[in-house]
Amino acid sequence: MRTLTDLIVEQGLLKELDPSKIETISGCGKNAVFEAGAYIQKEGDPADHFYLVRAGKASLETFIPGRGNVIFKTLSEGDLVGVSWLVPPYRSSFDARALEECRAIEFDANCLRQHCEADHDLGYALLMKFVPVILDRMRSARLQILDVYGPDGDG
Amino acid sequence: MSGNRQIGEQYRLMKRSGLDDLIKVLRVLDYRVIGPTESNGVIEFAELGDASELPWGLRDEQKPGSYSVSKGGDRAFEFSNGPTSLKRYFHPTERHLWTVDASGGQLQFEEARVQVPKYAFLGIRPCDLASLDILDQVFLNGVETNRYYESCRQNSLYVAVNCSSAGDLCFCASMETGPTARSGFDISLTELRSSDAYRVLIEIETDRGRSIVNQIDTSEAHENDLSLAREQSDGVARSMGRTLHTWGLRERLQENADDPAWADVAERCLTCGNCTMVCPTCFCTTVEDRASSHDQKYERWNTWDSCFSLDFTFVSGGALRQSSKSRYRQWLTHKLSTWVDQFGVSGCVGCGRCIAWCPVGIDITEEAARIGEPQARA
Amino acid sequence: MKDDRGLISAMVPAAARVLRRQVEYDEVVTLEVERPATLTKEFLPGQFNMLYVFGVGEIAVSHSGHPFHQDRIVHTIRAVGKVSRALILLKPGDWLGIRGPYGTPWPIDHAKGQNLIVVAGGLGLAPLRPVLYEVSSAKDAYRSMRLIYGTRDPSSILYQSQFEGGPWAEFGQVTVDSANLDWQGNVGVVTDLISADTLDTENAVALICGPEVMMRFSANALIDLGMREDRIYVSLERNMKCAVKQCGRCQFGPYFVCRDGPVASFGQVDKLLKIAEL
Numbered sequence: 001m002r003t004l005t006d007l008i009v010e011q012g013l014l015k016e017l018d019p020s021k022i023e024t025i026s027g028c029g030k031n032a033v034f035e036a037g038a039y040i041q042k043e044g045d046p047a048d049h050f051y052l053v054r055a056g057k058a059s060l061e062t063f064i065p066g067r068g069n070v071i072f073k074t075l076s077e078g079d080l081v082g083v084s085w086l087v088p089p090y091r092s093s094f095d096a097r098a099l100e101e102c103r104a105i106e107f108d109a110n111c112l113r114q115h116c117e118a119d120h121d122l123g124y125a126l127l128m129k130f131v132p133v134i135l136d137r138m139r140s141a142r143l144q145i146l147d148v149y150g151p152d153g154d155g
Numbered sequence: 156m157s158g159n160r161q162i163g164e165q166y167r168l169m170k171r172s173g174l175d176d177l178i179k180v181l182r183v184l185d186y187r188v189i190g191p192t193e194s195n196g197v198i199e200f201a202e203l204g205d206a207s208e209l210p211w212g213l214r215d216e217q218k219p220g221s222y223s224v225s226k227g228g229d230r231a232f233e234f235s236n237g238p239t240s241l242k243r244y245f246h247p248t249e250r251h252l253w254t255v256d257a258s259g260g261q262l263q264f265e266e267a268r269v270q271v272p273k274y275a276f277l278g279i280r281p282c283d284l285a286s287l288d289i290l291d292q293v294f295l296n297g298v299e300t301n302r303y304y305e306s307c308r309q310n311s312l313y314v315a316v317n318c319s320s321a322g323d324l325c326f327c328a329s330m331e332t333g334p335t336a337r338s339g340f341d342i343s344l345t346e347l348r349s350s351d352a353y354r355v356l357i358e359i360e361t362d363r364g365r366s367i368v369n370q371i372d373t374s375e376a377h378e379n380d381l382s383l384a385r386e387q388s389d390g391v392a393r394s395m396g397r398t399l400h401t402w403g404l405r406e407r408l409q410e411n412a413d414d415p416a417w418a419d420v421a422e423r424c425l426t427c428g429n430c431t432m433v434c435p436t437c438f439c440t441t442v443e444d445r446a447s448s449h450d451q452k453y454e455r456w457n458t459w460d461s462c463f464s465l466d467f468t469f470v471s472g473g474a475l476r477q478s479s480k481s482r483y484r485q486w487l488t489h490k491l492s493t494w495v496d497q498f499g500v501s502g503c504v505g506c507g508r509c510i511a512w513c514p515v516g517i518d519i520t521e522e523a524a525r526i527g528e529p530q531a532r533a
Numbered sequence: 534m535k536d537d538r539g540l541i542s543a544m545v546p547a548a549a550r551v552l553r554r555q556v557e558y559d560e561v562v563t564l565e566v567e568r569p570a571t572l573t574k575e576f577l578p579g580q581f582n583m584l585y586v587f588g589v590g591e592i593a594v595s596h597s598g599h600p601f602h603q604d605r606i607v608h609t610i611r612a613v614g615k616v617s618r619a620l621i622l623l624k625p626g627d628w629l630g631i632r633g634p635y636g637t638p639w640p641i642d643h644a645k646g647q648n649l650i651v652v653a654g655g656l657g658l659a660p661l662r663p664v665l666y667e668v669s670s671a672k673d674a675y676r677s678m679r680l681i682y683g684t685r686d687p688s689s690i691l692y693q694s695q696f697e698g699g700p701w702a703e704f705g706q707v708t709v710d711s712a713n714l715d716w717q718g719n720v721g722v723v724t725d726l727i728s729a730d731t732l733d734t735e736n737a738v739a740l741i742c743g744p745e746v747m748m749r750f751s752a753n754a755l756i757d758l759g760m761r762e763d764r765i766y767v768s769l770e771r772n773m774k775c776a777v778k779q780c781g782r783c784q785f786g787p788y789f790v791c792r793d794g795p796v797a798s799f800g801q802v803d804k805l806l807k808i809a810e811l
Contacts, residue, residue, distance in 0.1 A: 078730075477810060
């Protein structure tokens with residue numbers, strides 16, 4: 001049977017960390033399953049957890065009265081759900097939801113924050129994995145704001 | 156005396172009456188004679204009836220943003236140039252392309268019937284002659300030959316006049332287009348500056364030119380006439396009012412599209428497009444549909460346009476070049492730099508018209524010197 | 534004076550009749566037009582025509598039809614200006630003027646035996662459809678084939694039937710900028726789908742068409758995956774009046790988009806695309 005460590009290594013995001021760090025991280029993790037439609041996190045809730053998607057599909061979305069739930073990003077295997085746990089006030093910015101049954105590794109944010117505080121090497125290594133994801137999402141958000149395919153775009 | 160030795164058959168001399176004869180001969184040969192003449196305070200190309208219509212004893216004073224004509228000298232070609240170049244004769248300000256008729260239920264396109272005139276241009280400055288070589292690259296070496304331009308070019312006869320003085324805004328020596336015409340003419344004329352009576356040295360370049368010269372009253376030219384013409388030319392080249400440094404210019408303009416100097420000139424530029432209208436090589440056009448008297452017909456016309464107009468770059472999202480900075484940059488970079496990539500030569504002949512006719516006196520030679528050269532900006 | 538006919542024939546359109554009009558989505562229409570006999574040159578994927586509407590004007594529009602069915606001329610048009618708005622209102626039996634084809638084609642032959650990556654954004658799928666038609670019918674000629682398509686939302690997916698359950702389903706992926714819960718597919722920008730997990734960028738040729746911002750980001754994402762700039766091609770859009778390199782309007786740096794484009798290698802135009810308002 002595969003251990004949590006194996007599962008973490010199978011996911012792209014953290015696999016290049018050295019084994020001792022993965023061992024430490026996996027001590028803060030456990031398996032989680034979300035039924036289709038279940039919320040993984042809700043806007044404004046404490047960011048106590050973050051997730052690495054192993055299988056299935058999830059969304060980042062927000063509710064707009066009159067338009068319903070608007071999805072602005074879909075996530076699948078290997079993707080990260082939740083970055084708000086990294087810095088105070090540790091509060092989730094958007095809703096995340098399973099669009100179909102979703103298997104994920106759930107990390108206890110408090111546990112990991114303590115490890116990072118105690119071992120800044122680990123903290124740095126983790127930030128180097130998270131910052132590119134944040135940058136990528138920021139770039140995407142800006143392109144979406146530009147609405148290049150819309151009536152005022154040039155496409 | 157060696158100085159009085161006869162020179163080759165391609166040179167002849169004529170008196171003032173020779174110009175009268177020349178125009179008469181050209182008109183008998185069915186040419187419409189186009190030459191410079193004074194009208195409303197400017198010297199412009201227009202159709203000439205006889206040689207008295209040439210701007211005898213008139214010179215022009217040109218400065219950035221200013222042009223005036225005054226009396227001075229006694230020759231026909233004392234001036235440097237006026238606002239019109241030859242461009243409009245080959246590339247008309249407006250040209251009918253076709254007519255579409257929807258009266259029969261379907262569309263019927265009919266190509267316009269075009270009359271190609273037979274022009275004889277008298278008194279073409281070397282810079283303007285060079286501009287025709289440049290336009291040839293645009294209209295004859297493209298994807299499709301502009302056959303109106305081609306026919307008009309072939310039908311025409313070219314009488315150049317070499318410059319015997321340089322204007323304040325002239326820089327043909329920098330662009331290597333003057334002050335003496337080297338090719339592209341049938342006949343060239345040089346008014347000789349000497350204490351003797353008015354004499355014009357004729358150089359014959361083509362058989363067509365020779366047969367015309369044979370019909371007018373000329374005399375033999377001598378070695379010292381030719382050396383006088385050469386001295387004049389050297390003197391003109393040395394007294395150019397402006398200089399444009401072309402070495403490395405192509406690269407410097409293309410590589411410095413974000414230079415702050417563009418914003419500086421843009422603050423002065425009114426984006427009026429005058430420079431593109433008076434430029435002998437600017438060729439950009441638009442098209443427009445004109446309703447004909449019958450409302451089931453439209454005529455399509457090709458008309459001059461300018462890269463300074465806002466709708467020049469309109470695409471689905473709006474105009475691509477919104478700022479005056481970007482439009483001035485396009486004009487200057489095209490003229491002096493990307494033109495070389497496109498056609499193998501610069502698009503500028505050094506006539507200086509764009510400087511004189513710019514309402515705010517922007518000087519192409521100064522602006523070109525500033526881009527990519529921070530030390531040039533004091 | 535002599536009367537010279539045929540002096541300007543390059544700019545005279547041929548009359549053509551609309552055979553079919555299909556609404557793709559809001560303000561986007563595909564017209565099928567009978568090919569006039571006088572238009573003798575067959576189009577290549579990537580090339581464009583000048584389309585004229587009676588009394589309204591003329592614009593450049595890319596071919597979006599099947600390159601093996603040259604009896605019909607097919608264009609997908611979005612209403613953005615007065616001519617395109619008039620074009621999308623044409624009905625079967627109406628007439629328009631056409632001249633072309635003009636411009637450079639997509640280098641499909643250059644991609645033979647290699648991995649072909651097609652990236653389209655919004656209406657940018659239309660100039661690539663001839664490529665997809667041609668490649669679909671000769672899949673064996675390519676080592677692999679991937680289509681990545683990004684658009685605004687699920688209601689603006691061009692040629693939607695080609696994707697889900699259609700001929701492009703096996704190699705195509707769609708993503709939209711935003712969606713509601715009815716949408717089962719990907720949400721995110723088109724570059725999200727440009728990843729080493731899904732694309733083989735070794736020995737690949739990429740064709741990109743869409744808004745300039747989208748093309749720049751997509752090309753750079755491919756370069757980040759190791760592709761060379763000269764193996765990535767983009768399609769440019771500029772104002773055009775003549776399409777024969779004489780009106781001067783379509784200049785893009787040293788290039789005339791009507792002759793040197795619309796298709797150009799990213800290596801050729803990368804530096805120019807970074808200059809604002811060029």
